[in-house]
Amino acid sequence: MTLYAWFSDRYMPFLRPWRVLLCAVFLTACDGGGGVFNAGDRPLANTRWITDAGQTLVFEGLSAIHGFAGCNTYSAQVEFVASRMTLGLLRSTGMYCFDALGALSGVSSVMVDENRFFDSLRLVRQWRIDDERLVLLDASGRVMLWFKPGS
Numbered sequence: 001m002t003l004y005a006w007f008s009d010r011y012m013p014f015l016r017p018w019r020v021l022l023c024a025v026f027l028t029a030c031d032g033g034g035g036v037f038n039a040g041d042r043p044l045a046n047t048r049w050i051t052d053a054g055q056t057l058v059f060e061g062l063s064a065i066h067g068f069a070g071c072n073t074y075s076a077q078v079e080f081v082a083s084r085m086t087l088g089l090l091r092s093t094g095m096y097c098f099d100a101l102g103a104l105s106g107v108s109s110v111m112v113d114e115n116r117f118f119d120s121l122r123l124v125r126q127w128r129i130d131d132e133r134l135v136l137l138d139a140s141g142r143v144m145l146w147f148k149p150g151s
Contacts, residue, residue: 044059044062044080044127044134045059045061045062046059046060046061047059047149047150048149048150048151049134049147049148049149049150050147050148050149050150051117051145051146051147051148052148053070053113053117054068054070055067055068055069055070055114055117056068056150057134057145057147058150059078062078062080063077063078063079064076064077064078065078065087069092069114069117069118070097070110070111070113070114070117071095071096071097071108071110071111071114072092072093072094072095072114073092073093074090074091074092074093074118074121075090075091075092076088076089076090076091076121077089083126083127083128084125084126085124085125085126085127085136086125087121087122087124090118090121090122092118096108096111097110097111097114098110117145120136120144120145121136121144121145123138123139123144124136124137124138124144124145125137125138125139126138126139126141130146132148132149133146133147133148134146134147134148134149
């Protein structure tokens, strides 16, 4: 009698009702914890990205993000399903930053840029990597933000 036959005769009648559950558990475990997605050769988990304007996006594993928006820091929970990306409530510090033009006009270009960044980030629903750049898109596929790898 082979080991497989011995195991099958002895334990398989007990395990049959649990096969579906066991398969689901093993397949979920192989998924990498519910969301480890590679973008090209660069996984998003624990990476840092930066815009040309200096705003940053840091992935804390695959469950949260944080970064610098130009004046304030921010954070949010994030959920991935394949190329879909859903951000939770976006939280940020509450500073107001003036620049030289803002001091004269009362409207800070730093704050205008930061508000545009936050508005774009709130609309993000998809992501992709194009030529080593992280591209964040809205639900219709329109590019909202793009980042280059940060250090």
